[in-house]
Amino acid sequence: MTTLLLASASPARLSTLRSAGIEPLVRVSGVDEDAVLAEAEAATEGRLHPADAVLALARAKADAVVASLGSDAPDAHGNPLPEDLLVLGCDSLLELDGRALGKPSDAADAAARWRRMRGRSGVLHTGHWLVDTRDGATGATGATASTAVHFADLTDDEIDAYVATGEPLAVAGAFTIDGLGGPFVARLEGDHHTVVGLSLPLLRDLLASIGVPVTTLWATGTAPDGDDERSTGVQWYGSRLVLRSMGAEHARSLADYRSDPEVARHQRWDPPYTLDQARAFVATTAGLDPLVPGRWVHLAIEAHGEHVGDIGVRGDDEGRQARVEVTIARPWQQAGLATEALTTVLRRLFAAGAHRVEARCDTDDIAAIRLLERVGMRREAELWSAAFRHGEWIDCYSYALLASEWRA
Ligand SMILES: CC(C)(COP(=O)(O)OP(=O)(O)OC[C@H]1O[C@@H](n2cnc3c(N)ncnc32)[C@H](O)[C@@H]1OP(=O)(O)O)[C@@H](O)C(=O)NCCC(=O)NCCS
Structure with missing residues (x-):
């Protein structure tokens, strides 16, 4: 059976495929994008059009992933990869005033861009490169989809509020159409999916050109226990991850990592953590909005198409404080995913009006201490004998961050 492998870390591309009934494998290429662009620029003597730039980047990503595939390379679960793989690389840039814009470098850059973009129009280009590895072949085909985007005339306050959410920092062109940025896109001319980062009609055409009807990629069958039902609710995007309301599909992976003694060492549960415990835990948190105070809400952290962890938020004082x-x-x-998940949540909490966010960790939890300090949290107290871990009371640190410190 032919399987699509997405050579991209973008959670929005993965979501687009899934919503169209395609469940791809995911591999991330790690190509040096600046080097690819420099080479393409040199080849065109400095006249590289943004539509060609995204195609060159999509091709480099797909080719790098294909090069990394051995016939016996396992997937993330240790299973051998299917032989009938189609590898899809994608890349997006916004063309504005003749310039190609990727992700903004920082909040100031995102705000400056929006001041240029508001009330005006740009073109979002998404390059697609499809490599056919079936039967040992390495044929390839690719094209760029381009959609004109007309931006609303945002106020300065709207720009500041949008930048403070962090969303524009994570995406090419500094906006999304399927997230918080939706109200700021007045009109499109062209395919909506191109703007999200993967044009489904173009994918259909590319597949047809190699004799694969898109309908043959529709995932079929359901898991016997219904774990494939995708949760709905919160979806907060970072650049490499999405934080999503937990659902039944997360229970098995949650039980797996919570059963790891190293992961459980500084936590309140004792391993092994059974599937029944995981299902009960998911049921208590599924569909809840972490911005509504009063109880712990855990969001699944998904990256590279996998459920890689979770982040819990407990709001208090009408949302002015949170743990x-x-x-x-x-x-x-050790891949920066905890840092990105925590930064994404801090941005959301402060943008929603939080005054203070706190986190606690065991005094000997070095990885957690480094994480909390890396995102700018300040150690403010040592709490004696304050957490019960695997049969004994142990000391904790309390870390906190005020909205004023975050803004500074
Ligand atoms: C605490 C915990 C979440 C930290 O996870 P982590 O994987 O160490 O954190 P990150 O993903 O942010 O990784 C950071 C490390 O990756 C490295 N890294 C690699 N790529 C990176 C990137 N793109 N961005 C940031 N860091 C990156 C960093 O250099 C850093 O290394 P360092 O700690 O040696 O300085 C993890 O150890 C854990 O789950 N522990 C069990 C649960 C627990 O104790 N939770 C604490 C409750 S608050």
């Missing part, structure tokens, strides 16, 4: 806690499954640690 947060993060867990990442061992294979995904």
Whole structure:
């Protein structure tokens, strides 16, 4: 059976495919995008059009992933990869005033861009490169889809509020159409999916050109216990991850990583953590909005198409204060995902009016201490014998961050 492999870390592209009934494998290429662009610029003697730039980047990503595939390379669960793979690379840029704009470098850059973009129009280009590895072949085809985007005339306050959410920092062109940025896109001319980062009609055409009807990629069948039902509710995007309301589909992976003694060491549960415990836990948190105070709400952290951990938020004082806690499954640690998940949540909480956010960790939890300090949290107290871990009371640190410190 032919399987699509998405050579992109973008959670929005993965979501687009899933919403169209395609469940791809995901591999991230790690190509040096600046080097690819420099080479393409040199080849065109400095006249590289943004539509060609995204195609060159999409091609580089797909080719790099294909090059990394051995016939026996396992997927994330240790299973061998299917042989009939189609590898799809994608890349997006916004063309404005003849310039190609990727992700903004920082909040000031995002705000400056929006001041240029508001009330005006740009073109969002998404390059697609499809490599056919079936039967040992390496044929390839690609094209760019381009959609004109007419931006609303945002007020300065709207720009500041939007930039403060962090969303524009994570995406090419500094806006989304399927997230918080939706109200700021007045009109499109062209395919809406191109703006999200993967044109489904263009994908259909590329597949047809190699004799694969898109309908053959529709995922079929359901897991016997219904774990494939995708949760709805919150979807907060970072650049490499999405934080999503937990649903039944997260229970199995939650049980797996919570059963890891290393992950459980500084947590309140004792391993092993059974599937029944995981299902009961998911049921208590599913569909809740973490911005509504009063109880712990855990969001699944998804990256590279996998459920890699979770982040808990407990709001208090009518949302003016919150506690947060993060867990990442061992294979995904030390990759910056906890840092990105926590930063995404802090941005959301402060943008929603939080005054103070707190986190606690065991005094010997070095990874958590480094994480909290990396995102700018300040150690403000040592709490003696304040947490019960695996049969004994242990000391914790309390870390906090005020909205004024975050803004500074
Ligand atoms: C605490 C915990 C979430 C931290 O996870 P982590 O994987 O260490 O954190 P990150 O993903 O942000 O990784 C940071 C490390 O990755 C490295 N890294 C690699 N790529 C990175 C990137 N793109 N961005 C940031 N850091 C990156 C950093 O240099 C850093 O290394 P360092 O700690 O040696 O300085 C994790 O250890 C865990 O789940 N522990 C069990 C649960 C727990 O104790 N939770 C605490 C409750 S608050």
